[in-house]
Amino acid sequence: MPSSCPNQPTPIFAPRNCRVLAVSDLTPQEKLFRLQLEDGSELNHQPGQFVQVSIPGLTEAPISLASAPSRNGYFELGVRRAGSLTGAMHRLRPGDRLGIRGPFGRPFQIEALRGNNLLLLAGGCGLAPLRSLIEYCRDHAEQFGSIAVLYGARSPQDLLFKDDLQQWQRSDCFSCRYTVDRHPADSCYDGETGLLSQLLPELKIDPAAARAVVVGPPPMYRPVIAALRDKGLRSEQIMLSLERNMRCGIGKCGHCSIEHLYCCSDGPIFWLHEIEELRGAL
Ligand SMILES: Cc1cc2nc3c(=O)[nH]c(=O)nc-3n(C[C@H](O)[C@H](O)[C@H](O)COP(=O)(O)OP(=O)(O)OC[C@H]3O[C@@H](n4cnc5c(N)ncnc54)[C@H](O)[C@@H]3O)c2cc1C
Ligand code: FES
Numbered sequence: 698m699p700s701s702c703p704n705q706p707t708p709i710f711a712p713r714n715c716r717v718l719a720v721s722d723l724t725p726q727e728k729l730f731r732l733q734l735e736d737g738s739e740l741n742h743q744p745g746q747f748v749q750v751s752i753p754g755l756t757e758a759p760i761s762l763a764s765a766p767s768r769n770g771y772f773e774l775g776v777r778r779a780g781s782l783t784g785a786m787h788r789l790r791p792g793d794r795l796g797i798r799g800p801f802g803r804p805f806q807i808e809a810l811r812g813n814n815l816l817l818l819a820g821g822c823g824l825a826p827l828r829s830l831i832e833y834c835r836d837h838a839e840q841f842g843s844i845a846v847l848y849g850a851r852s853p854q855d856l857l858f859k860d861d862l863q864q865w866q867r868s869d870c871f872s873c874r875y876t877v878d879r880h881p882a883d884s885c886y887d888g889e890t891g892l893l894s895q896l897l898p899e900l901k902i903d904p905a906a907a908r909a910v911v912v913g914p915p916p917m918y919r920p921v922i923a924a925l926r927d928k929g930l931r932s933e934q935i936m937l938s939l940e941r942n943m944r945c946g947i948g949k950c951g952h953c954s955i956e957h958l959y960c961c962s963d964g965p966i967f968w969l970h971e972i973e974e975l976r977g978a979l
Contacts, residue, residue: 713798717731717793724856727778733772743800743804743807744829744830745762746799747946752796759940764829803967810841813908814843815910816897817910819847820921824848835870844870845873849878849913852880878891894917898928911925937969948961
């Protein structure tokens with residue numbers, strides 16, 4: 698893999714070498730990778746952006762940045778083992794190398810969130826990209842009103858970032874609740890049970906001053922959006938992340954199109970009003 702020269706702009710088609718600093722298990726299917734660019738530069742991403750990850754001999758895969766940009770010296774990716782590339786990533790150890798292109802994509806519109814009360818909602822693997830925004834908000838809490846983090850997973854063993862969830866629950870910066878769809882009767886889980894959308898009705902929200910950010914699997918969007926609308930939020934106040942199969946990651950190949958939009962460069966973060974009328978978007 699070619700390495701980038703610090704005196705030249707980052708080439709968008711050539712991967713940059715990264716070193717794996719640490720690998721930890723999040724769940725049996727998901728690992729967290731702490732990475733560093735080998736040329737010593739910072740990635741300089743914004744929350745909501747993604748990188749195209751490559752390992753020689755395999756295709757690339759888009760993976761969202763899971764860490765806040767303010768973590769100098771490293772960045773993190775939370776990766777579910779899905780197929781060939783992510784399977785090979787799960788075999789990496791500290792000291793191993795991989796390639797990345799990016800960061801790419803339209804990030805969360807933080808400017809539009811400032812001064813508002815935030816509802817940050819994640820389902821399943823969606824907590825990985827949302828974590829970069831949650832950590833950003835924790836680092837800059839004075840820029841926002843109240844912040845509520847709500848997370849739903851299928852079962853207790855599918856809960857991602859358990860240590861972070863506990864830290865966020867103890868934090869003065871925001872409230873944090875999580876729930877699982879179901880849990881075995883003999884499990885020691887003593888948290889909440891039910892769908893993510895069921896946490897919303899009891900939240901006290903001033904809709905005029907609220908902005909919601911939603912990241913999760915496609916089936917989650919309709920019930921969560923319906924619950925947000927019941928709270929009085931309009932499409933212009935709801936931001937969400939869409940995933941599509943990708944190739945180039947930079948708006949050139951058309952692989953990720955949603956009608957006239959490219960998920961990789963017009964998104965992956967969209968306002969709901971920008972995509973709700975597009976066929977197949979949700
Ligand atoms: C913007 C964006 C951000 C993403 N962020 C993350 C992340 O933070 N963590 C993470 O684990 N995954 C993330 N994904 C999904 C990840 O890119 C896919 O799981 C990955 O491409 C699988 O690659 P593979 O070579 O391991 O699997 P493959 O062998 O290519 O495929 C395995 C299976 O995954 C399906 N698949 C391939 N691409 C996608 C996709 N984009 N969405 C859903 N299913 C797909 C294939 O159809 C196939 O069924 C993201 C996807 C996008 C578009
Ligand atoms: S992945 Fe090529 S245009 Fe989006």
